[in-house]
Amino acid sequence: xxxxxxxxxxxxxxVAKGAAFLDKMTEEETFLKGWREVIDRDRFATYxxxxxxxxxxxxxxxxxxxxxxxxxxxxxxxxxxFDEGGQYSRLTVYLGLSDLDAVELGFERDExxxxxxxxxxxxxxxxxxxxxxxxxxxxxxx
Amino acid sequence: xxxxxxxxxxxxxxxxxxxxxxxxxxxxxxxxxxEAEFGILWSMxxxxxxxxxxxxxxxxxxxxLMPKTTRLAIHVCGRKASEAVVRxxxxxxxxxxxxxxxxxxxVLPSDLDILARNFYTQQTIITQAxxxxxxxxxxxxxxxxxxxxxxxxxxxLPVHWWRPDTDKAVGFAGGLGPETLPGQIDAIAEVAKxxxxxDMETKVRTDDWFDLAKxxxxxxxxxxxxxxxxxxxxxxxxxx
Numbered sequence: 012x013x014x015x016x017x018x019x020x021x022x023x024x025x026v027a028k029g030a031a032f033l034d035k036m037t038e039e040e041t042f043l044k045g046w047r048e049v050i051d052r053d054r055f056a057t058y059x060x061x062x063x064x065x066x067x068x069x070x071x072x073x074x075x076x077x078x079x080x081x082x083x084x085x086x087x088x089x090x091x092x093f094d095e096g097g098q099y100s101r102l103t104v105y106l107g108l109s110d111l112d113a114v115e116l117g118f119e120r121d122e123x124x125x126x127x128x129x130x131x132x133x134x135x136x137x138x139x140x141x142x143x144x145x146x147x148x149x150x151x152x153x
Numbered sequence: 154x155x156x157x158x159x160x161x162x163x164x165x166x167x168x169x170x171x172x173x174x175x176x177x178x179x180x181x182x183x184x185x186x187x188e189a190e191f192g193i194l195w196s197m198x199x200x201x202x203x204x205x206x207x208x209x210x211x212x213x214x215x216x217x218l219m220p221k222t223t224r225l226a227i228h229v230c231g232r233k234a235s236e237a238v239v240r241x242x243x244x245x246x247x248x249x250x251x252x253x254x255x256x257x258x259x260v261l262p263s264d265l266d267i268l269a270r271n272f273y274t275q276q277t278i279i280t281q282a283x284x285x286x287x288x289x290x291x292x293x294x295x296x297x298x299x300x301x302x303x304x305x306x307x308x309x310l311p312v313h314w315w316r317p318d319t320d321k322a323v324g325f326a327g328g329l330g331p332e333t334l335p336g337q338i339d340a341i342a343e344v345a346k347x348x349x350x351x352d353m354e355t356k357v358r359t360d361d362w363f364d365l366a367k368x369x370x371x372x373x374x375x376x377x378x379x380x381x382x383x384x385x386x387x388x389x390x391x392x393x
Contacts, residue, residue: 083217083218083219083220084176084177084179084180084218084219084220085180085220085221085222087220087221089217090216090217090249091213091216091217091245091246093213093214093217097210097213097214099210100208100210100211100213100214101213101214101217101218103172103211103214104172104176104211104214104215104218105176105214105218107172107173107174107175107176108172108173109171109172109173109204110172110201112172112173
């Protein structure tokens with residue numbers, strides 16, 4: 012039980028770092044602008060618990076963000092077709108992240124923090140952002 | 154001595170792009186130094202084992218993200234990957250326009266023939282020559298080049314630099330980097346011909362990660378060397 016709790020707490024820490032990283036990179040990389048809006052939270056669940064699907068190596072959040080939004084360095088479109096695992100790799104390479112970096116930023120699992128923990132942490136973070144946004148919109152209306 | 158500088162510094166291959174290599178900075182460096190080529194090591198056995206052996210997904214990503222004009226090479230390491238390439242696998246990846254494909258390890262003449270004449274007519278196939286009598290040196294293939302490298306990525310300098318008697322382009326590798334190149338470049342220039350290139354791997358890394366600053370330093374050393382030799386040549390011509 013305590014392991015489970017520490018795993019989700021660790022996932023939250025990493026995910027907060029990952030979100031801050033993406034926000035910071037948004038200043039340099041315009042394609043990352045609005046990255047929160049492109050995430051389909053239902054797709055996390057597709058990977059979260061099913062370890063057979065984890066063979067794709069999909070860290071999911073980056074795969075979803077990439078999804079061909081990330082340009083080639085000469086601004087052209089992708090030469091190859093990438094599956095989701097490939098898209099995850101494509102964006103980590105673009106951002107200069109090693110697999111270890113990706114773990115620290117909550118984009119990839121390790122032995123203690125699994126995808127289900129990361130999924131939960133990302134969903135919480137996105138929901139918190141939604142709630143904040145909705146709250147701000149309400150205030151603006153009043 | 155003057156006029157014997159045949160190494161035009163046309164190509165410098167920096168081998169070992171990894172996961173942390175910033176692709177935008179690579180693209181910028183390729184614009185600043187068109188003589189630079191970037192090599193990616195591909196080993197099925199060692200992928201992910203050390204930073205210099207990125208996994209296949211990341212190799213696809215690196216090749217995809219780089220500008221089409223950036224000069225790239227893929228160095229196929231180990232028997233498993235080499236055999237896959239000879240069987241014609243991964244052509245979708247390796248037929249990228251300006252890619253040079255280097256096979257590290259033993260290549261049979263029949264394999265080279267298939268690669269250069271059938272699968273990769275638009276690319277250059279590089280094999281390693283270990284002696285002047287290497288049978289592959291006698292094969293009449295326009296898109297075949299050879300690499301002289303006794304170090305195999307160990308970072309060791311050779312006792313002396315030699316060049317096989319061939320019209321094929323030759324690459325010189327082994328222990329080269331910004332610290333060692335100034336002491337070696339004259340000796341390489343003495344044996345090299347126009348179109349030859351330098352290749353370096355271990356000594357352009359810091360903490361085992363690919364170090365672009367070191368690569369830029371190397372390009373400047375080669376340019377400086379070239380300027381110096383051109384000035385010397387002009388001086389001799391003036392005296393004449």
